[in-house]
Structure formats: C-alpha cells, structure tokens
Amino acid sequence: MGGFSRASCFLCLGIPPPPRAEPRRAAVARTFALDELAAFALDELAAATRNFRDDSSVVGREANLYKAYLKSINKIVNIKLQHAVRTSGPSEQLNREFLAHVLTLSALRHPNVVNLIGFCADGEYKILVHEHVPLGSLEDHLHPRDRSPAGKAPLDWNTRMNIAARVAKGLEYLHHKGVVYRKSMGSSDILLGDGYHPKLSQYGLADLGRLLAEDNKDWSTEFWGSTTIAPETFVTGKVTMESNVYSFGGLLLEMITGRRPIDPAQPAAEDRNLIAWATRLMKDRSQFRRMADPALQGRYPSMDLEEALTVASMCVHQQPAMRSPIGTVVTALSRLAYDVDPPESSHPAAPS
Incomplete structure (x- = not known):
C-alpha cells in the first residue's frame, strides 16, 4: 500500500489524521462516512502520469484528464487534475470546497454513473481518481x-x-x-x-x-x-x-x-x-x-x-x-x- 498517504492528504485539507491506535482504514471510513474512498499520494499519481505530461496518456478532450495504472490498487483509472499550483483565493477555502465536492461525488453510486475511487489533496494539487471505462465516449x-x-x-x-x-x-x-x-x-x-x-x-x-x-x-x-x-x-x-x-x-x-x-x-x-x-x-x-x-x-x-x-x-x-x-x-x-x-x-x- 505504499502508494497511499492518507494522513498527509488529510493534513493538507486541514483535517487531523486518524489516531494511530485505531485501524487506519476504519478511521478513514468513519471520518468521511465512506467505505470505499481512497486517499492517494501525489508522488504515485505523478509517477503514473509521467508528471501529468500532456501526451498520449491524456483521455479524450477533457482537460487535465489522464489514463494511468496504479500499482497500489492494481487498476487502470482516470486521473483528473482539478487544480494545480493555484495561488488565487484562500487555501483553506479551496480545501473546504474541494472536500465538499469529493464528498458529493463519493456518495454517488449507480450503475450508470462513473464511480469515484479516491482523491489527493497535496498543497495546491487537488486530484480526483475515477474508474476507467474502456470503450471511450x-x-x-x-x-x-x-x-x-x-x-x-x-x-x-x-x-x-x-x-x-x-x-x-x-x-x-x-x-x-x-x-x-x-x-x-x-x-x-x-x-x-x-x-x-x-x-x-x-x-x-x-x-x-x-x-x-x-x-x-x-x-x-x-x-x-x-x-x-x-x-x-x-x-x-x-x-x-x-x-x-x-x-x-x-x-x-x-x-x-x-x-x-x-x-x-x-x-x-x-x-x-x-x-x-x-x-x-x-x-x-x-x-x-x-x-x-x-x-x-x-x-x-x-x-x-x-x-x-x-x-x-x-x-x-x-x-x-x-x-x-x-x-x-x-x-x-x-x-x-x-x-x-x-x-x-x-x-x-x-x-x-
């Protein structure tokens, strides 16, 4: 599970990480009232997308969207870079808005809606990780x-x-x-x-x-x-x-x-x-x-x-x-x- 860094992502969002005495997975689920949402480390997502290079790994015409394989979960996923090196606006407010968006998306579970797998919040980077749908648009x-x-x-x-x-x-x-x-x-x-x-x-x-x-x-x-x-x-x-x-x-x-x-x-x-x-x-x-x-x-x-x-x-x-x-x-x-x-x-x- 080396690709995960839940504690660092929670700190970036201004949320204290789960106590060490409690199993990490259970604490994350309790904090977010979610059972299947993962927090990924920025270094794993950057490595999987070759540092978010604008080349053939980009999916379709959606801006800042990448197809990548993540070793930590053994899956091909779509990685959406929401914000990068954004300096405008209070960082605390941006973090709250991003977290609210993550919570909204993570609650959506339907056979005809793409599932959110996880997210990353590291400094000015706000990233969503979704399931990959193989046949294109x-x-x-x-x-x-x-x-x-x-x-x-x-x-x-x-x-x-x-x-x-x-x-x-x-x-x-x-x-x-x-x-x-x-x-x-x-x-x-x-x-x-x-x-x-x-x-x-x-x-x-x-x-x-x-x-x-x-x-x-x-x-x-x-x-x-x-x-x-x-x-x-x-x-x-x-x-x-x-x-x-x-x-x-x-x-x-x-x-x-x-x-x-x-x-x-x-x-x-x-x-x-x-x-x-x-x-x-x-x-x-x-x-x-x-x-x-x-x-x-x-x-x-x-x-x-x-x-x-x-x-x-x-x-x-x-x-x-x-x-x-x-x-x-x-x-x-x-x-x-x-x-x-x-x-x-x-x-x-x-x-x-």
Whole structure:
C-alpha cells in the first residue's frame, strides 16, 4: 500500500489524521462516512502520469484528464487534475470546497454513473481518481469518421435506445440526489463500458443547492460555444434540473440523427444547429425518416423513431415548465430499449 498517504492528504485539507491506535482504514471510513474512498499520494499519481505530461496518456478532450495504472490498487483509472499550483483565493477555502465536492461525488453510486475511487489533496494539487471505462465516449462511436478507429461499425438502433434509456436513468438518479450537470451534457460526457453499457462522467457534476445559492457567480464561460444548453441557462447562467433535461434532449437528438450539436458542413445556416433544425422538422411527421442517422441504413422501427423523436421534442421545449420530468423520460425510453428493465419507481435508490 505504499502508494497511499492518507494522513498527509488529510493534513493538507486541514483535517487531523486518524489516531494511530485505531485501524487506519476504519478511521478513514468513519471520518468521511465512506467505505470505499481512497486517499492517494501525489508522488504515485505523478509517477503514473509521467508528471501529468500532456501526451498520449491524456483521455479524450477533457482537460487535465489522464489514463494511468496504479500499482497500489492494481487498476487502470482516470486521473483528473482539478487544480494545480493555484495561488488565487484562500487555501483553506479551496480545501473546504474541494472536500465538499469529493464528498458529493463519493456518495454517488449507480450503475450508470462513473464511480469515484479516491482523491489527493497535496498543497495546491487537488486530484480526483475515477474508474476507467474502456470503450471511450459515446461521441467516439457516434462520429467515427473523426475519432473512432477505422472499420468500427456504427451503433445500431437498439444499442442507441438502450444507451439513451440508461443515461436517462443515471440522470434521474443524480437529480434525486440533488446533483446536476453544471455544463451542457453531451455525447463526450457519456462513457461506454463493456457491452456498450453507458456511464455518466462525473466531471461536470455539481451540487444543485450550492449552485442556486451562488447568485453572484458568473458561469457564462462554462457554456460558451455550446448549443445544447437551455435558453434560460444561456441568458442567466443558472443550471436547473429542467435545463439538464433540455441538454439530454439534445443528446437524444444526436443519437437519433447522428449529427453533431453544431454541423458547419451544412450548406444552410439554419440547419447547422441540431436542436433548431430538429425542432423545425419535428413539426411535420413526413420529415421524421429524413431525420434518422443515414448510418442506420433504415434499420429501425418507424414507430420507435416517431416515439423517440416525440420524447426528444418534449425535452427541448423552450419553456422549462413544459419539458418532461426526467422520470417521464425514463419511462418512455424504457419502452424503446429492448435490454433495459422498466423503472420500478420514479426515485431509484442508490445501490447498497
């Protein structure tokens, strides 16, 4: 267990380490009310990422995210460098904020949410360690010409609907826990495990109560350039469960159509924004087949396509109060997913 240095990490956060007389593992679990969260030493994480070098070990397009093997737990993990050599703001306040974020993320345990394995807090370094999901992001598979290995077959209709239903279940779980995506949720935020089992990345998550309390904070830079954010969020910078549903609707349209949220290759300017283009076409049933991803080659049930587009349209309504609750979305998509059990309740409990 040489890679662990729990006592030093606790001291960096301003928390006294557990008494030596008590078994170290039990004391850590008691202090944090957690059973499976590890505190890693900075030197192990730095060595595993070659001192956080910006090279092929970086995962996807997420900033400061690394894939690495950790000997101390014998696992491949994703390492997210949250802050490095940050001098602005009181260090005690930064430590408290980071610890609150760690506690929020560590409490999330759901089959469709990426698990937090551990963390490190050493001086100005604040690092999260998550499980590694092997098949990359949904974006990699929806847009293979740009990012996927040559020869990869496109996702079929059933797989897309199974992914959509499970992502909706994960989002419902997060909302039940009072957690939201504070940035626009897109296909790059959905990670795929074996059997194309989807998990929502934790990198864009935040506690809803804390976000709503921060009335004077400007979040506009987080949304710049995104087209799947809700109109009210773009204006006010405020994130809500309803704005998350809007982003999910954009994600569902991306899965149905195979288009990116912004497609500059489209000759007509009004067709370049996915949600604007789809909203216009969804008013006319005769246009539905035109909206399906050409890569599907027509292999989908027409009624399922119509129902999926109906769900998406209810998610991307301009008025937040008119959008479908996420529980309704879960129920509707579960009917379209042939490999997903129907929801047992509108508020799923975390696995024990």
